Amino acid sequence: MQADYFAFVASAYGISAFAIAGLFAWVFFDARTQRRALKELEARGIRRRSEARTSRDAPEAAR
DSSP, rough: OGGGGGHHHHHHHHHHHHHHHHHHHHHHHHHHHHHHHHHHHTTTTTOOOOOOOOTTSOGGOOO
């Protein structure tokens, strides 16, 4: 009886493994693309908002 379900179970595991591998690849390549875009922005002088401001970067009204 269990042999009857082997193809179904094997295909379910195969499809799941394929989907997880696809998601892993997508996240890996997207992270690489985002890091590249961030480096380009920083090279143009655009900084992150989360980066701590120094006193020379603060606007005059805040001093």
